[in-house]
Amino acid sequence: GAGVSQSPSNKVTEKGKDVELRCDPISGHTALYWYRQRLGQGLEFLIYFQGNSAPDKSGLPSDRFSAERTGESVSTLTIQRTQQEDSAVYLCASSPQQGRGTEAFFGQGTRLTVV
Amino acid sequence: QKEVEQDPGPLSVPEGAIVSLNCTYSNSAFQYFMWYRQYSRKGPELLMYTYSSGNKEDGRFTAQVDKSSKYISLFIRDSQPSDSATYLCAMNYGGSQGNLIFGKGTKLSVKP
Numbered sequence: 001g002a003g004v005s006q007s008p009s010n011k012v013t014e015k016g017k018d019v020e021l022r023c024d025p026i027s028g029h030t031a032l033y034w035y036r037q038r039l040g041q042g043l044e045f046l047i048y049f050q051g052n053s054a055p056d057k058s059g060l061p062s063d064r065f066s067a068e069r070t071g072e073s074v075s076t077l078t079i080q081r082t083q084q085e086d087s088a089v090y091l092c093a094s095s096p097q098q099g100r101g102t103e104a105f106f107g108q109g110t111r112l113t114v115v
Numbered sequence: 116q117k118e119v120e121q122d123p124g125p126l127s128v129p130e131g132a133i134v135s136l137n138c139t140y141s142n143s144a145f146q147y148f149m150w151y152r153q154y155s156r157k158g159p160e161l162l163m164y165t166y167s168s169g170n171k172e173d174g175r176f177t178a179q180v181d182k183s184s185k186y187i188s189l190f191i192r193d194s195q196p197s198d199s200a201t202y203l204c205a206m207n208y209g210g211s212q213g214n215l216i217f218g219k220g221t222k223l224s225v226k227p
Contacts, residue, residue: 004158033215042121042203042219043159056214091158093215103149104205104215106158 004107006092012113013082021077021110025094032069033093033104034077043091049075082114118142121204121218130227134191138204138218141185145206145216148180150189153201153220162202163189194225 045059093104151159163178
């Protein structure tokens with residue numbers, strides 16, 4: 001594909017429900033990132049995958065958050081027992097670089113609203 | 116102290132003005148510096164990417180990095196209404212740590 005694709009683009013869920021967000025990175029990109037952006041705020045790092053290395057999960061805010069990536073392809077971010085403070089835009093990015101500075105390309109994001 | 120500081124603005128300028136956007140950072144280990152532009156309800160778009168200190172120019176955009184002062188800048192010449200967006204600085208360590216650290220973004224409005 002031409003760019004990073006995220007689905008769904010919008011998601012409204014009830015408090016306490018689980019949600020799954022999907023990211024399709026640019027083909028051939030080895031690195032994949034998830035960020036969260038609350039209204040009017042900057043980007044908050046969640047998790048980083050690089051090839052077959054163990055992911056950097058240091059940004060996940062609680063154990064309700066988890067993410068997986070199959071090889072160098074699709075990634076899913078799962079939020080269990082959603083809370084209202086989880087409402088935000090969840091952004092995925094991918095990068096072709098390994099072991100150096102990162103030219104990360106972002107998707108359009110999934111806007112999550114927890115009611 | 117946050118790792119990356121960026122004035123959120125908003126910043127309003129007339130069309131044709133030169134715009135200066137800035138970030139400061141605290142960690143001297145940062146090696147790679149980026150500027151992203153984010154339009155409303157869109158994902159961030161990579162504008163400029165520089166390594167270590169120095170200048171980089173691309174059309175109307177110039178990125179500057181001063182590692183001795185831990186200060187980076189983005190200049191926009193002949194600003195246009197289409198430049199109205201939020202500008203985010205980002206940086207990382209390189210090496211095995213690919214995580215990008217972002218500033219909060221500066222909201223820019225260019226008035227016709």
